[in-house]
Amino acid sequence: MTPPTTLHTRRLVLRPFTIEDVNDVFEYASDTEWSRFVPVASPYTIKDAEEFVTRQMLKRWDEKPRFAVELNGVVVGSVKLTIEKSLEIASLRYSISRPCWNQGLTTEAVAAVVDWGFDDIGLQKVYARMDVENIGSWRVMEKIGMIREGTLRSHGVNRGVRYDIHYYGILRSEWEKRRDLI
Numbered sequence: 407m408t409p410p411t412t413l414h415t416r417r418l419v420l421r422p423f424t425i426e427d428v429n430d431v432f433e434y435a436s437d438t439e440w441s442r443f444v445p446v447a448s449p450y451t452i453k454d455a456e457e458f459v460t461r462q463m464l465k466r467w468d469e470k471p472r473f474a475v476e477l478n479g480v481v482v483g484s485v486k487l488t489i490e491k492s493l494e495i496a497s498l499r500y501s502i503s504r505p506c507w508n509q510g511l512t513t514e515a516v517a518a519v520v521d522w523g524f525d526d527i528g529l530q531k532v533y534a535r536m537d538v539e540n541i542g543s544w545r546v547m548e549k550i551g552m553i554r555e556g557t558l559r560s561h562g563v564n565r566g567v568r569y570d571i572h573y574y575g576i577l578r579s580e581w582e583k584r585r586d587l588i
Contacts, residue, residue, distance in 0.1 A: 408468040408527065415518045418511065420473035420485065423462040427474055430481035431455040434503030443540045444501055445564045475502060475515045482506050485519040489527065496523055498534040500546070507542065513549045520550060521585070524578050533575040537562060547574040551584040 413420040432455035434440055438448065447454045462472045462484075472486035483502030490496065498520065502512045523529045536543040538557060548554075552574040560568045 408471070410467045411471070411522065411526070413473065413518045413522055415514045417477060418515055418518070419476040420515055420518055421476060422467070423459050423472065423474045423481075423484075425459060425463070427481045428452070428455045428459050431459055434482060437504050440501070440504045443537050443543065443564070448565070473515070473519055475511070477506065477511065483512070483515070485515050487519060487523055487527075487532070489523075489529070494528060494530040496527070496529050496532050498532050500543075512542075512546050516546055517550045520576070520581065524581050530578050531575055532581075533573065535562075535571045535573045537564070538570045538572050544572050544574065550576070551580060552576040553580075 410422040412422070429452075432450070432452050435444075435446055435455060435458070436450040441448060441450065462474075465472065468489070469491075470486065470488050472484050474481045475483040475485060483500065483506065485498070485500040487496040487498060498516065500512060500516050500519075502515070506512070520532050523532055532552075533555075534547055534552065535558070536547075538544075544554070553576065554572055555575050556573045558571050558573060561571045562569045
């Protein structure tokens with residue numbers, strides 16, 4: 407069983423959620439522009455934040471690790487892997503608060519978690535999907551070397567609206583080659 411882990415990047419601490427993170431989560435998740443592509447309650451309440459943090463604290467770290475992304479002592483987002491042990495793959499999800507957009511912080515956080523997934527968990531592939539209109543999200547995937555494997559039509563629903571999704575993936579061998587170039 408994989409114990410809860412803390413990762414450090416140049417600017418960020420990625421760690422398990424604690425109950426003290428509720429107000430930070432509420433702060434970013436109640437921003438309607440942040441939640442445009444995230445299926446959360448709208449309006450987002452402090453109770454929603456409490457329930458989210460509690461769920462993260464109760465989940466098994468070896469199956470669904472979700473890292474709180476901390477910048478200067480404040481939680482500004484999260485990165486999650488949903489691990490499929492039998493296949494040695496994981497799906498990737500992430501979000502970061504709007505004031506942190508376009509600073510490379512999401513890419514930094516996601517790259518650290520993907521690296522951890524390959525090195526410490528032994529994954530063979532990491533994949534992700536997102537609304538085709540979420541250009542910022544698929545740019546993050548491309549920056550870390552993920553390849554668009556396809557587009558699934560009318561494959562998602564958010565707040566009752568159907569949308570197409572892009573599906574991205576990266577293999578362990580591709581990640582290792584990319585890391586060797588850095």
